[in-house]
Amino acid sequence: MEQKRIVILGAGESGVGAAMLAKKQGFEVFVSDMAEIAENYKSQLQSMQVAFEEGRHSEADILNADEVIKSPGIPPTAPLIQALKTRGIPVISEIEFAKRYTKARTVCITGSNGKSTTTMLTYHILKNGGLHVGLAGNIGKSFAAQVATADFDWYVLEISSFMLDDMYQFRADISLLLNITPDHLDRYDYKMENYVRSKMRILQNQTEDDVFIYCADDEEITRALAGMTIRPKTYAFSIRHQVPQGAYLENNELFININQQEPFTMSISELALQGKHNIHNSMASGIVAKVIELRNESIRESMGNFKNIPHRLEHVARISGIDFVNDSKATNVNSTWYALESMNSDVVLIMGGVDKGNDYQMLKDLVQSKVKAIVCLGKDNKRIHEAFEDDVEVIVNTFSAFEAVQIAYHLAKKGDTVLLSPACASFDLFKNYEDRGNQFKLAVKEL
The missing domain is CATH 3.40.1190.10 (Mur-like, catalytic domain)
Known part of the structure; x- marks a missing residue:
């Protein structure tokens, strides 16, 4: 019987894990990633002797798969996924x-x-x-x-x-x-x-x-x-x-x-x-x-x-009586609502990034009652200004975590909380929400 060919799209944690399991099950395995593959994942693929490519998707090597395991980040509308489905090739998740x-x-x-x-x-x-x-x-x-x-x-x-x-x-x-x-x-x-x-x-x-x-x-x-x-x-x-x-x-x-x-x-x-x-x-x-x-x-x-995960309402430091809280994992409006709901002090809110079609309406009451200033951290902050210009006196634009923390620190007073809870994805200025949270923590430590 011919060996089943498994193609894996995306060579991150889930893709390399899928390659490991597919190899163990005796399948022919090929991994393809449009981006550059991180060094640690590349060396894992090499040590398993799994064929891979980076920086492209070669259709000839992908469309001959018996089954495709794709990264959750690749949308179903991607032309390559559509081409696979047209050919009746199953596309599934690593899970x-x-x-x-x-x-x-x-x-x-x-x-x-x-x-x-x-x-x-x-x-x-x-x-x-x-x-x-x-x-x-x-x-x-x-x-x-x-x-x-x-x-x-x-x-x-x-x-x-x-x-x-x-x-x-x-x-x-x-x-x-x-x-x-x-x-x-x-x-x-x-x-x-x-x-x-x-x-x-x-x-x-x-x-x-x-x-x-x-x-x-x-x-x-x-x-x-x-x-x-x-x-x-x-x-x-x-x-x-x-x-x-x-x-x-x-x-x-x-x-x-x-x-x-x-x-x-x-x-x-x-x-x-x-x-x-x-x-x-x-x-x-x-x-x-x-x-x-x-x-x-x-x-x-x-x-x-229980100790909570990093980047989710994580207390970073108290400086001059001001608390700094890292909630970088709040990549949607609802997460920021939860963060504000749990605050018991006046807040200087650092928010912004890649807006996924956000409706900020649900934050208005909490912003009016708890937020004294908003520090925008992102390339395009227009929608945040439009949403909250009547609710807070100060809305400032910044383009780095360091700048955002410096300005927030000057806007806050003893007893306040500086809260990073962006309500947006991070890809405009950062690699991911962890990178955003880590840069925030670093900037706080430098105050």
Whole structure:
């Protein structure tokens, strides 16, 4: 039988991981990247003796694939993807590919905001609870690479809508949907219903033996669920009202009720993650832990000692009584809303970058009540000026993290917070949100 040819588009973490697994499974593998491949990934491909190209996509070497694994960043409208589909060549995600070769059970977490935090918290709880668990997806090491080299019983996977778009046979044992707010609409024809449909794919292929966990406070989710037949066992979480099965809030106590198990309770003041949105994230992770039947003491301990991820409401320093907070991972308006909602002081807000069709309307009330000045950090700040010129007295343009921090420091006074929460992607001035956050931290250290 002829050897199956797998072509991988994109040689980042997921692409190189997919190459590793495909090679292990005995496939002929070819990796193609339009950009330059990072040195560490290039040397990995070379040591595995995987053929690759960079700086181009050679159609002759790609259109003869039996199957293509593409980077989530490549849009389905790309001419090359269209050409593959015309020829009937399957195009899938690395996650879909990796799941074929593992018997491990998966907790799959998606949503517009809070995915990384909830994924990390869930992983932390499961690991501390004694499970042999891996962390992958949009975060950490590639899922495919871990399937090739490790032997975990469980994986906690952070799943983006782009990944879901390229998943067909994939099935989550436990799926978790945190929220749906406008994001990446440029990828969905600027239609919210297309984006919602993409997020609901987290439920696809789930059976009566599986579990689906969702936020009952989210209007988009409840509206979408009303028109669907839901097969898995379902648990909701809410901070507004009691739910019969799932998690809710009462007198600042978090309650989790699952089947006939002893209920879980914890005061929200003891949670490591503070702020209203983080109660949702803690509830979601707590339900997962209860479904897996971890001990209440172990869950409580993990929820109390968790350390959040970098670039997400990360306290950098206090200088002259001014707090500097790095929330560079806030690449959409909703994330910035959550950041402002959790602030208890006057804020000098650093925002801006690549605008993905943002609607700043939802920030107006919080900006009016909490923000004394906006420092724009991006090449084109026109829409930020238009949105907030009536709400704050000072809006300044800057073109580097250093300049933004210097100006914000002079605009703030003792007791204020300088918050980097951009509401935009970072690609105009930075490599990615990590680079933006790191440059911000460096600039703060230089004050």
